[in-house]
Amino acid sequence: MICEIDYDLFVIGGGSGGVRAARMAAGTGARVGIAESYRYGGTCVIRGCVPKKLFSYAAHFHEEFEDAAGFGWEAGAGRFDWAKLIANKDVEIDRLEKVYENLLQGADVAIHRGHARLLDTHRVQVADTVVRAETILIATGGHPVFPPGHGWDHAISSNEAFHLETLPDRAAVYGGGFIACEFASIFNGLGVQVTQVYRGPQILRGFDDDVRDTLAAEMVKKGIDLRVESTIDRIDKTDDGLIVHLSDGEKLVTGLVMAATGRRPNVQNLGLDVAQVELTDEGAVKVDAYSRTNQPNIYAIGDVTDRIALTPVAIQEAMAFVDTVYRGTPRAMNHSDVPSAVFAHPNVATVGLTELQARGKYGTLDIYRSTFRALKHTLSGRDERSMMKLIVDRASQKVIGAHMVGADAPEIIQGIAIAIKAGATKQIFDATVGIHPTAAEEFVTMREAVPEPEEKAAE
Numbered sequence: 001m002i003c004e005i006d007y008d009l010f011v012i013g014g015g016s017g018g019v020r021a022a023r024m025a026a027g028t029g030a031r032v033g034i035a036e037s038y039r040y041g042g043t044c045v046i047r048g049c050v051p052k053k054l055f056s057y058a059a060h061f062h063e064e065f066e067d068a069a070g071f072g073w074e075a076g077a078g079r080f081d082w083a084k085l086i087a088n089k090d091v092e093i094d095r096l097e098k099v100y101e102n103l104l105q106g107a108d109v110a111i112h113r114g115h116a117r118l119l120d121t122h123r124v125q126v127a128d129t130v131v132r133a134e135t136i137l138i139a140t141g142g143h144p145v146f147p148p149g150h151g152w153d154h155a156i157s158s159n160e161a162f163h164l165e166t167l168p169d170r171a172a173v174y175g176g177g178f179i180a181c182e183f184a185s186i187f188n189g190l191g192v193q194v195t196q197v198y199r200g201p202q203i204l205r206g207f208d209d210d211v212r213d214t215l216a217a218e219m220v221k222k223g224i225d226l227r228v229e230s231t232i233d234r235i236d237k238t239d240d241g242l243i244v245h246l247s248d249g250e251k252l253v254t255g256l257v258m259a260a261t262g263r264r265p266n267v268q269n270l271g272l273d274v275a276q277v278e279l280t281d282e283g284a285v286k287v288d289a290y291s292r293t294n295q296p297n298i299y300a301i302g303d304v305t306d307r308i309a310l311t312p313v314a315i316q317e318a319m320a321f322v323d324t325v326y327r328g329t330p331r332a333m334n335h336s337d338v339p340s341a342v343f344a345h346p347n348v349a350t351v352g353l354t355e356l357q358a359r360g361k362y363g364t365l366d367i368y369r370s371t372f373r374a375l376k377h378t379l380s381g382r383d384e385r386s387m388m389k390l391i392v393d394r395a396s397q398k399v400i401g402a403h404m405v406g407a408d409a410p411e412i413i414q415g416i417a418i419a420i421k422a423g424a425t426k427q428i429f430d431a432t433v434g435i436h437p438t439a440a441e442e443f444v445t446m447r448e449a450v451p452e453p454e455e456k457a458a459e
């Protein structure tokens with residue numbers, strides 16, 4: 001039997017963005033329902049940022065054990081138990097999923113389970129329930145995509161990486177973006193022989209070139225076999241394992257192939273066509289600056305809109321949506337100067353413009369760059385270099401980009417992002433006292449700009 005419920009707001013998708021919007025809207029007195037077809041918490045909590053970071057910690061211990069020797073410890077690496085890591089991670093993810101559900105219940109949001117589909121611009125069907133809502137918010141996230149070609153059905157995406165029964169001896173990771181670099185590092189740190197295959201000339205396209213070159217060099221130093229300007233043309237399954245055919249004719253024998261070749265918005269089977277909700281040419285839900293679709297009562301936030309696919313961005317879009325629709329203070333989310341991190345080994349973090357983008361936008365720049373070996377590695381003996389870079393508009397002296405490769409880069413760049421958001425000049429960075437001895441102090445002690453290309457030519 002079909003039962004009908006009336007809400008002020010119905011949210012489709014129980015990930016970080018959807019849950020935040022539902023809770024905050026309910027906090028203003030709105031009657032709110034939410035539907036999720038998989039698990040509350042969404043990609044970030046269930047099979048993204050959170051378990052990935054736990055894996056990243058696990059993978060780091062390998063080096064920590066090695067580094068300890070230089071400090072007098074005779075620790076040794078011991079034995080790594082993948083099944084135990086997965087089991088402990090699952091307990092934590094189950095806990096977090098419950099936390100999300102409790103937060104919703106505590107905020108008086110009605111929880112629905114099942115796939116939701118729009119019947120028109122105000123009605124949504126979830127299992128045997130039809131919901132009528134004044135406002136609908138689509139926050140369905142995205143999913144990993146496999147490249148075209150033969151044999152990809154033998155490969156996994158990041159979704160499956162969180163539930164592998166065993167860790168293979170060898171793995172091939174395909175792609176050069178966030179997920180590829182993170183998982184190549186994780187598998188490598190856990191003792192798997194990793195080949196990372198990327199079609200372009202250097203990994204992390206879109207990041208600052210110094211970041212790309214530094215990370216690639218450090219990943220190779222740690223033992224990753226990085227193949228750039230190379231593609232996987234087909235994968236065959238044999239009794240010896242998976243045979244990966246590379247574009248140069250080489251065949252790799254491996255136990256696992258992971259595709260990390262991008263993600264796409266979850267727009268399928270949502271009834272978006274029935275409700276006549278417009279999509280972009282790339283297949284994302286099309287929204288304006290206030291996250292409103294072409295249908296005035298339907299909004300969309302997060303990865304399904306394919307603006308910036310990051311959890312904290314989805315959460316801020318959710319807050320802006322609630323301010324706009326339920327608090328009477330319309331507000332567009334500001335998508336500039338969004339910091340981000342790649343939890344590769346070593347870590348990468350970045351905020352603002354790359355050198356290339358800054359040259360296009362501002363012309364003459366002052367670039368400050370520092371590469372160094374962290375203090376810890378004077379005794380550990382590890383040959384790991386860190387890189388920090390500030391990009392300053394010469395005319396205004398505003399710092400318009402900050403980039404780092406090295407331990408704790410995301411923790412450091414978060415603070416720098418506040419300064420950049422506040423419009424800090426290089427003089428303010430210079431007037432800031434460093435904390436000694438840290439790597440972070442380098443960001444306030446770099447004094448000598450790298451010569452600009454034309455200045456170099458004139459020398």
Ligand code: NDP
Nearest residue numbers: 147175176177178179180200205260261262263309341342
């Ligand atoms: P990315 O867009 O970062 O990387 C995709 C990679 O796959 C690129 O190197 C791309 O190459 C390559 N690629 C795409 N299509 C093909 C193809 N047909 N054949 C071969 N190679 C291909 O996507 P991810 O999947 O790594 O991550 C998706 C998004 O999720 C990220 O952009 C990020 O917003 C978010 N994310 C954030 C994380 C974090 O904050 N730490 C962690 C993980 C994900 P090319 O560069 O040449 O296009």
